[in-house]
Amino acid sequence: MAQNSAILQPGMNALLDGIVERLGEIILGKEHQLRLALTCLLARGHLLIEDLPGVGKTTLAHSLATVLGLHYQRIQFTSDLLPADILGVSIYNRDTGEFQFHPGPVFSHIVLADEINRATPKTQSALLEAMEEHQITVEGQTRELPQPFFVIATQNPLYQIGTFPLPESQLDRFLMCIELGYPDAGAERELLRGADRRTLLAGIEPLMSAGQLLELQRQVDSVHAADALLDYLQALLDFTRQSPRYQNGLSPRAGLALLHSAKAWALLAGRDLVLPEDLQTVLPVVVGHRLQAAEDQTESLSGSERVRVLLESVPLP
Template sequence: MHTALDALLTAANQIILGKQHQIKLAVCCLLARGHLLIEDIPGVGKTTLAHTLATLLGLEYQRIQFTSDILPADIIGASVFDVNKHQFTFHPGPLFNQMILADEINRSTPKAQSALLEAMEERQVTVEGKTYRLPQPFFVIATQNPSQQLGTFPLPESQLDRFLMRIQLGYPDNKAERELLTGKSRHHLISQLTVQLSPEKLQAIQDTITEIHTSPALLDYLQAIINFTRNSNDYSCGLSPRAGLALMTAAKAWAFMAGRDAVLPDDIQAVLAAVVGHRLQATNNDSNAVVAPIFQHVAIP
């Protein structure tokens, strides 16, 4: 399993240049059965990353372009009257795929954004009182532009909390950008990729990750972080129990990627910013330094 995982990371790094840590976080998020939010300016590779991962994992992939006029039925699907059968028949929307790219999600209205809530939490959707299961595995990778850009609708806290991680890609360094300027197009390179980790192997890894060991000392450290955010004046609101579970699950996946069967404090520190950065609101509104007080004040066992 680790051989296939290493091959996946190597292949992804050949497409998304100079972003090894962000790619590892994205893969970690998927291994932990989480959804990923990528927030950055247009043109830095957000969509390319999602397409690359879907191809390498052999997942059914669908991109949904979120716009101000998109409706929930455009995402989930709708019941249409069948004249021949004299009854309504449900026609699944693009949400019924294994990996969904919700592109520029904050360009749509809150009504359209909320269409993803049940799907992300329950892996199912309910239409006119009937429940439909989504394909497994099921992942949502959403991209959004910085909230200060025109024509955006900020995601509410309930929607943000559905994402296990939020990452930013940023500009490439000079070496990576030179290769982008002089090399083949990313679309051409993606078309040549082969599946490195099948959906079946992916689900097997996900089941293995749930068995990764967490010692009492490690859990003490995790709870110390959670309690610090709840009692500190640095944050307007502390981490919820769901956020604590998310942090533990992501740390287990990171430990698995490192080839270990137990979580270390280093694993929690590696995923901390990506897992809690969009869940914590700093009292000074400095989102870039939101986890700094945790590193400064919570002792490492």
């Protein structure tokens, strides 16, 4: 294919491409998920990973932080975790005679909230508020969180014992919900053969700074979404609201989330305009966790099937 054009070929953003490549060296065979995670970050959203333990969620979060030159903290959610364990506490300093605030792990660029559905709703909501507001209020004092601020939460499959499922309104705060899944045979073989991931992680040099990331986030806003694309987006939203298949239609916030994600995906692919394909690519991960099948539907569709029906039902002129 000699005459391949910029529009037909993804990956013209050299910097972002380098990052994807470097991450791909650590997390094998998951390029699409890596790109989605990066997209989520670029779109200033938070990521929910719904998967079994041991598929590489922590590695993903850690390597992402390292490559991007960001500060990283991990919080293991348990049923006895308290809000203060996340946000931080004020402790009386005997030397100065004052209360001094000790910031919690939430004060970092990337926060990995592991097994978020193991904690009580009270603790969950403390984190979720921080995600929404990008600031926390402790003891009447409001404190800004660092920029950029990115939460990667992982969630065990809901049938596991001892979980507090996140309510729909809370799920809505996550821009994307992805599944990592098992690696394929080739990737797994390489994984088994290769060096320890931790050693690899330690050797990674950051490829960009937090400032550069903020600049990229600003660039996302300037990616052009034409009227034709907005028409298509609105048709998609409208379908979820009209169809009896779904319990509730997509909210305006979901629409904005879709548009932002598509823009970020386009930027990641080195384009300054959004294609319908961008929208279609991010649709499953943005919409899947927001769209519930109606209760009276006899056929219970899984998240990806619900999205597939949606995609096939709305024609693109």
